[in-house]
Every structure is written in structure tokens, then in C-alpha cells.
Amino acid sequence: xxxxxxxxxxxxxxxxxxxxxxxxxxxxxxxxxxxxxxxxxxxxxxxxxxxxxxxxxxxxxxxxxxxxxxxxxxxxxxxxxxxxxxxxxxxxxxxxxxxxxxxxxxxxxxxxxxxxxxxxxxxxxxxxxxxxxxxxxxxxxxxxxxxxxxxxxxxxxxxxxxxxxxxxxxxxxxxxxxxxxxxxxxxxxxxxxxxxxxxxxxxxxxxxxxxxxxxxxxxxxxxxxxxxxxxxxxxxxxxxxxxxxxxxxxxxxxxxxxxxxxxxxxxxxxxxxxxxxxxxxxxxxxxxxxxxxxxxxxxxxxxxxxxxxxxxxxxxxxxxxxxxxxxxxxxxxxxxxxxxxxxxxxxxxxxxxxxxxxxxxxxxxxxxxxxxx
Amino acid sequence: xxxxxxxxxxxxxxxxxxxxxxxxxxxxxxxxxxxxxxxxxxxxxxxxxxxxxxxxxxxxxxxxxxxxxxxxxxxxxxxxxxxxxxxxxxxxxxxxxxxxxxxxxxxxxxxxxxxxxxxxxxxxxxxxxxxxxxxxxxxxxxxxxxxxxxxxxxxxxxxxxxxxxxxxxxxxxxxxxxxxxxxxxxxxxxxxxxxxxxxxxxxxxxxxxxxxxxxxxxxxxxxxxxxxxxxxxxxxxxxxxxxxxxxxxxxxxxxxxxxxxxxxxxxxxxxxxxxxxxxxxxxxxxxxxxxxxxxxxxxxxxxxxxxxxxxxxxxxxxxxxxxxxxxxxxxxxxxxxxxxxxxxxxxxxxxxxxxxxxxxxxxxxxxxxxxx
Numbered sequence: 001x002x003x004x005x006x007x008x009x010x011x012x013x014x015x016x017x018x019x020x021x022x023x024x025x026x027x028x029x030x031x032x033x034x035x036x037x038x039x040x041x042x043x044x045x046x047x048x049x050x051x052x053x054x055x056x057x058x059x060x061x062x063x064x065x066x067x068x069x070x071x072x073x074x075x076x077x078x079x080x081x082x083x084x085x086x087x088x089x090x091x092x093x094x095x096x097x098x099x100x101x102x103x104x105x106x107x108x109x110x111x112x113x114x115x116x117x118x119x120x121x122x123x124x125x126x127x128x129x130x131x132x133x134x135x136x137x138x139x140x141x142x143x144x145x146x147x148x149x150x151x152x153x154x155x156x157x158x159x160x161x162x163x164x165x166x167x168x169x170x171x172x173x174x175x176x177x178x179x180x181x182x183x184x185x186x187x188x189x190x191x192x193x194x195x196x197x198x199x200x201x202x203x204x205x206x207x208x209x210x211x212x213x214x215x216x217x218x219x220x221x222x223x224x225x226x227x228x229x230x231x232x233x234x235x236x237x238x239x240x241x242x243x244x245x246x247x248x249x250x251x252x253x254x255x256x257x258x259x260x261x262x263x264x265x266x267x268x269x270x271x272x273x274x275x276x277x278x279x280x281x282x283x284x285x286x287x288x289x290x291x292x293x294x295x296x297x298x299x300x301x302x303x304x305x306x307x308x309x310x311x312x313x314x315x316x317x318x319x320x321x322x323x324x325x326x327x328x329x330x331x332x333x334x335x336x337x338x339x340x341x342x343x344x345x346x347x348x349x350x351x352x353x354x355x356x357x358x359x360x361x362x363x364x365x366x367x368x369x370x371x372x373x
Numbered sequence: 374x375x376x377x378x379x380x381x382x383x384x385x386x387x388x389x390x391x392x393x394x395x396x397x398x399x400x401x402x403x404x405x406x407x408x409x410x411x412x413x414x415x416x417x418x419x420x421x422x423x424x425x426x427x428x429x430x431x432x433x434x435x436x437x438x439x440x441x442x443x444x445x446x447x448x449x450x451x452x453x454x455x456x457x458x459x460x461x462x463x464x465x466x467x468x469x470x471x472x473x474x475x476x477x478x479x480x481x482x483x484x485x486x487x488x489x490x491x492x493x494x495x496x497x498x499x500x501x502x503x504x505x506x507x508x509x510x511x512x513x514x515x516x517x518x519x520x521x522x523x524x525x526x527x528x529x530x531x532x533x534x535x536x537x538x539x540x541x542x543x544x545x546x547x548x549x550x551x552x553x554x555x556x557x558x559x560x561x562x563x564x565x566x567x568x569x570x571x572x573x574x575x576x577x578x579x580x581x582x583x584x585x586x587x588x589x590x591x592x593x594x595x596x597x598x599x600x601x602x603x604x605x606x607x608x609x610x611x612x613x614x615x616x617x618x619x620x621x622x623x624x625x626x627x628x629x630x631x632x633x634x635x636x637x638x639x640x641x642x643x644x645x646x647x648x649x650x651x652x653x654x655x656x657x658x659x660x661x662x663x664x665x666x667x668x669x670x671x672x673x674x675x676x677x678x679x680x681x682x683x684x685x686x687x688x689x690x691x692x693x694x695x696x697x698x699x700x701x702x703x704x705x706x707x708x709x710x711x712x713x714x715x716x717x718x719x720x721x722x723x724x725x726x727x728x729x730x731x732x733x734x735x736x737x738x739x740x741x742x743x744x745x
Contacts, residue, residue, distance in 0.1 A: 113622060114623065119570075125562055125565070125567060127562070127567050127568070128510075130568075243563075247562075247563030248565040252561050252563075347418075351417040355416075366677075366697030367736040368674035368714045369674040369677070371564070372656065372674055372699065373458055373459055373538075373602075373658075
């Protein structure tokens with residue numbers, strides 16, 4: 001047991017000094033640089049925040065709530081029959097949920113980042129096979145208590161969300177004996193997904209919702225201290241989102257070269273949604289940048305930056321679209337080369353959003369703050 | 374006069390150094406002058422080791438093959454080792470007296486560096502924290518490199534944890550102290566933090582001669598998501614450490630702790646006052662002690678804040694706003710120099726921050742070290 005020492009200092013004077021320092025900007029007045037970007041007004045920043053919230057963030061979380069509710073309904077409808085293969089309605093509902101999840105998977109802030117919701121919604125990567133191991137045990141025990149409302153939410157995150165659902169439903173044909181229980185458990189998991197998505201949407205909206213936090217920076221708002229910070233949150237989401245897709249979603253599967261590729265490591269392979277998920281992730285990040293209209297913070301450069309962004313995302317999507325499905329993309333070195341091209345296109349986009357645009361706009365998430373260690 | 378520098382073999386030098394953009398001659402080298410060193414970004418995917426004088430002027434820079442992180446300093450021979458950041462595969466040893474790269478060391482197959490290292494007191498050995506990632510679960514180890522022997526790896530010690538981050542040599546020069554961040558990572562998953570619920574941070578003390586674990590400090594189980602990552606010894610020999618919280622963003626756990634002289638025993642966590650805590654953003658990026666040992670500074674680049682503690686009273690003394698400020702090093706007495714992502718280098722004194730320079734086209738990385 002450790003000793004926790006809470007020092008009661010001269011709190012108020014210290015706090016006042018800090019507030020004063022932040023209110024004035026920095027303690028340090030930066031020496032002039034050769035080409036100073038035009039200062040961005042708080043109104044311009046607030047407009048970006050508004051556009052991001054209304055144009056992208058709220059619709060994305062509404063979409064996730066709707067998709068997961070539809071998945072729950074489709075699964076409940078299919079469960080009594082407990083088919084060996086998932087019916088088309090379930091396939092379509094799961095694909096829609098994967099796409100809706102891709103719209104928010106790269107957003108590591110807000111209610112989805114609290115209470116382990118994002119891990120519970122989709123536990124990835126499961127490097128040690130925790131989900132598979134626990135599902136095997138659960139299928140062996142067929143404990144009906146786990147089917148009660150709210151029971152799934154108390155289990156390990158590895159069996160609460162989409163990978164567990166996918167394993168149960170898209171692997172059902174392998175195991176006729178436990179099929180009925182599989183479908184019931186899948187329905188319970190789909191219900192959990194619906195609950196998480198609804199809680200998340202509720203956390204965004206309302207008088208104390210995250211959207212309001214972003215719209216009312218400063219004062220007693222401890223998350224966003226000024227009008228720049230919500231915009232930086234959006235910029236970080238784009239930059240780290242690009243890195244997440246490349247480094248954490250593609251790299252584990254495509255490896256460093258064709259010989260070291262491990263396609264089964266990608267997310268949503270069993271349901272055939274691996275390529276669709278990656279494509280939706282790219283579309284989502286591009287959509288957020290467009291809806292927020294970030295480049296309008298530097299109007300003179302907006303056409304050039306916009307053109308570079310469009311070309312980068314187009315190259316990424318072209319690399320993914322070159323193969324009909326995930327397995328085909330790993331069939332030959334030439335096919336694999338298209339995935340590698342998509343991977344490389346993300347690097348260019350990271351440089352655009354993480355370096356060129358912040359430099360041009362004079363607003364930066366911070367080299368250290370963005371991705372420290 | 375700096376001691377004579379033995380020239381080391383430069384095998385695999387180009388693994389770590391892209392090219393030498395600028396190299397001062399021996400006459401123009403650092404000699405005995407004090408200086409600050411840091412890894413920096415100089416453009417998209419362009420990184421370097423930067424050496425700066427006390428007045429902020431650039432003394433030299435050495436391109437690195439990838440993003441750097443911390444710099445180990447051999448004060449006797451005025452050499453530094455610039456480590457690639459996690460998952461890093463090189464460390465470049467540089468003779469600052471001559472502004473000359475000496476060697477690049479690489480971890481063995483199945484290992485990567487975590488971005489930190491420390492020289493032995495005599496400068497002959499370099500200890501580096503590494504991730505041994507080939508097994509079912511990655512293991513933290515300390516790789517032992519023979520600097521005099523061209524950077525040959527001559528052994529390794531277990532750190533008894535994962536995500537082994539900063540490593541220090543305790544006063545006395547024999548005990549190594551390692552901060553195990555406790556987070557599982559694997560290079561095949563990039564920098565992704567895997568299974569945060571299973572985090573097990575710790576601070577361990579290791580006998581540098583035998584590799585034996587001679588002590589370990591763990592936080593309370595309720596703080597298992599408090600990753601212990603950076604440390605410094607104050608003038609009295611107490612170990613200060615800074616943490617990064619991987620739990621709920623709305624919680625404000627203590628982020629700074631202190632362990633008694635020699636880094637032995639239990640940790641006393643020092644919470645920020647409630648109205649100050651939000652400025653840390655649950656993230657401490659760097660910890661250092663003043664040169665006179667009476668103050669300890671910790672930085673939060675996410676919160677854009679430098680916190681200075683009175684090391685003798687174990688109390689928070691000063692708070693300064695520095696956007697994206699992370700690098701921090703001792704200056705004169707109990708004062709510091711801090712660096713920021715926008716190229717700013719500032720003096721940190723009782724009465725606030727004083728600009729030293731703002732280097733054009735430079736983004737300072739997480740750590741800043743003083744030489745001399």
C-alpha cells in the first residue's frame with residue numbers, strides 16, 4: 001500500500017497565477033518568424049468546431065446508435081431459427097455496423113473514450129486470443145444467466161463487442177450443437193452494442209454533453225480551455241486517425257513485406273468486412289476534414305491543401321479497391337502491392353495534416369502533445 | 374580540457390545516421406562549453422540530434438534515421454547516446470567534444486529500444502531499456518552495451534516488468550533504476566497500447582554488476598493504469614517520478630511521486646491541488662532535477678505546463694504555461710531550461726519564463742539534456 005500525500009499549498013494564489021498565465025497566452029512572447037501565418041480569430045475557430053460537431057461528430061454517433069439498434073433487431077429476429085449461416089439481413093446489419101463503427105473508431109475523445117466503451121464495443125487487437133478463449137468456455141457452459149439484460153456488460157471487454165459477435169455469428173456453421181446458444185448470446189452482445197452506442201450518443205448531447213463542452217471552452221471547462229483546443233482535438237483526431245489506420249489496423253496484417261504478411265490479423269476478416277472497414281475508415285477521416293472545413297483556417301492555401309488531401313485519399317482508396325476482397329489482396333505479390341500503396345498513401349496524408357497544414361495555419365496540436373511517450 | 378576520446382569502430386553507423394548535414398571541426402566542437410542536446414524534428418519525417426549553446430545558438434546537428442527520444446549523457450567523456458523512440462532500433466553515440474558520431478548501436482533481433490538509456494559512471498557501458506517481444510508476452514530488459522568495444526552487446530538484465538521506459542543510475546553509481554510503464558506493446562501493432570486493463574507498472578532497482586533485482590516499488594492496485602515512465606534523483610538522493618494516466622479522462626489521479634533516498638521503499642504520491650490538476654492533462658512527459666538538487670521540474674506537453682516542485686519540502690512551488698513544452702533540463706542553481714514543440718527554448722526561473730531562442734524549422738522532442 002502506498003502513502004498518498006495530498007499537499008495543501010497556497011492554492012488560490014498559485015491557481016490565479018496559472019490562470020493569468022494561460023489567459024495571457026504564454027509566458028513567452030515568441031520572436032518574430034520570417035512568415036507569420038495570419039492570426040486565426042476565435043470566431044473562425046468556433047465555426048470549425050461547430051461544423052465538425054454538426055457536420056460529422058453528432059451524425060456519426062447517431063449513425064452508430066441506429067446501426068447497432070438495427071443489428072440487435074436483426075439478430076433477435078434470426079436467433080429463434082439459429083441458422084447455420086447468417087441470413088442476409090444479419091449480414092447487411094453487421095456490415096452497416098462495421099461501417100458506422102469506422103466512422104468513430106478513430107475518435108479517441110468524448111464519451112466513447114470513457115468507461116472503456118471503445119474497447120468494449122470492439123476489442124482489437126486481441127493479441128492473446130482472450131476473446132476466443134472465453135467464448136469457448138462460455139459455449140461449453142451455456143450459462144443462461146449471461147443472456148439476461150445487462151449481463152454481457154459485466155464480462156471481459158474481449159467478449160462484449162463486435163469481434164465476439166462476429167465470431168459467434170459468422171462461425172456458427174462450424175458448431176451445430178451450440179448454435180441456439182450462440183445466437184442467443186450474439187443477440188445479447190448486439191444488445192450490449194446498442195446500449196453502448198446509445199450511452200455514447202447521450203453523452204454527446206444534452207446540456208452537459210460533450211458537444212456543449214466543445215462549444216463552450218474556457219471558464220470552468222477543464223477539458224477545453226480556449227477556442228483553439230476543440231479545433232486541435234479535431235486536428236489530432238485526423239492525424240492520429242490516419243496513424244491508427246496505417247500503424248494499428250493495416251500494419252499488423254500486411255507486415256513489413258509480402259512474405260511476412262498475416263492477413264487474418266486484420267479486423268473483421270471472418271465476416272468479410274476487412275477491406276470495407278479500412279475503406280470506411282479512410283472515407284470517415286476525409287469526411288471529418290471536409291465537414292469541419294479545416295483548410296478554411298488558411299484560405300490562401302486551402303485549394304492547394306484540399307487538392308493534396310483529395311489526391312492522397314483517392315490513392316488510398318484506389319489501393320484498397322484494386323482487389324475484390326481481403327484474401328485476394330494477399331494472393332500475389334502484385335495484389336499485395338496495391339495494399340502497400342494504400343499504406344504509403346496514408347503516410348503522405350499524415351504529413352499533410354500533421355505537418356504542412358499546421359505549419360501553414362499556425363495552429364498545431366503540438367509535436368510532443370500529439371503523440372508523446 | 375576534455376579527456377582524449379578513443380575512436381570507436383563505426384560499424385552500422387548509417388543505420389542510425391542518415392547523413393552528416395553539418396559537422397564542426399575539433400576546433401569548433403563543443404570542447405568544455407556547456408550545452409543542451411535534444412532530438413528534434415526538422416521537417417516531415419526528418420529528425421536530428423541538435424546541440425545548442427546556453428545562449429540558444431545552434432552548435433551542430435546530426436541527422437537521425439528516425440524520430441529520436443531521449444539522450445544519455447556520459448559527462449566524463451562528453452559523449453551522448455541519442456536513442457530512437459519506441460519502437461526504436463538504433464542509438465547513435467556522439468562525441469560532443471569533436472561533434473563527431475562514433476558508433477551506432479542496434480538491439481538484437483526480437484528486441485527494440487524504448488527510447489532511453491544511461492551510461493555507467495565510468496562511461497564504458499551503456500544500459501538501454503528494451504522490449505524483448507518474441508515471446509507470448511513481451512518482457513522488459515536492460516541491454517548492456519560495451520561502448521569502448523564499439524557498442525557490442527555484452528548482456529542483458531530482466532526488468533521484471535513491461536514497457537520499461539526511463540532508466541537511471543542511482544547515486545553511488547551501482548544501482549540501476551528502471552521505470553516499467555506496464556503497458557504491453559508489440560512492434561507488429563505499431564505504437565498501439567494493448568490491453569490496458571492488464572497494466573502492471575512498477576519501479577525496479579537492479580544491481581548493475583549482477584543483474585539481480587534488489588528492490589521494487591508498485592503502486593496501489595487501484596492505480597494500475599498509472600504508467601510510471603520518467604524519473605530523476607534530487608540532491609538528497611530521493612527518486613522523483615512522473616506518470617501518465619491511461620484510465621478515465623475525467624479522473625485526476627496523482628501524477629508525481631517520490632521514493633526515499635536511493636529510490637528504495639514505498640512511493641509517496643504528490644497530488645496536484647484540485648484547481649491545478651487539470652493543467653497536467655493526466656500526462657507527465659519529462660522529469661528532471663535542478664543542478665543544485667533543490668528543485669524538481671515535471672512537464673506536461675498536453676497540458677502545456679511546467680510544474681516545479683520544492684524538492685526539500687516535497688511541495689509544488691511554481692507553475693508555468695508553455696505550450697507543447699516537454700523537454701526540461703537543469704540550468705543554473707535551482708533554475709531550468711525548457712524546450713517546446715514550436716522550437717522555443719526558455720529559461721524557467723522563480724519569476725517566470727524567459728525566452729532564449731525560437732529555432733526556426735525546429736520542433737523539440739520530448740527530452741532535453743544538459744552537458745557540462
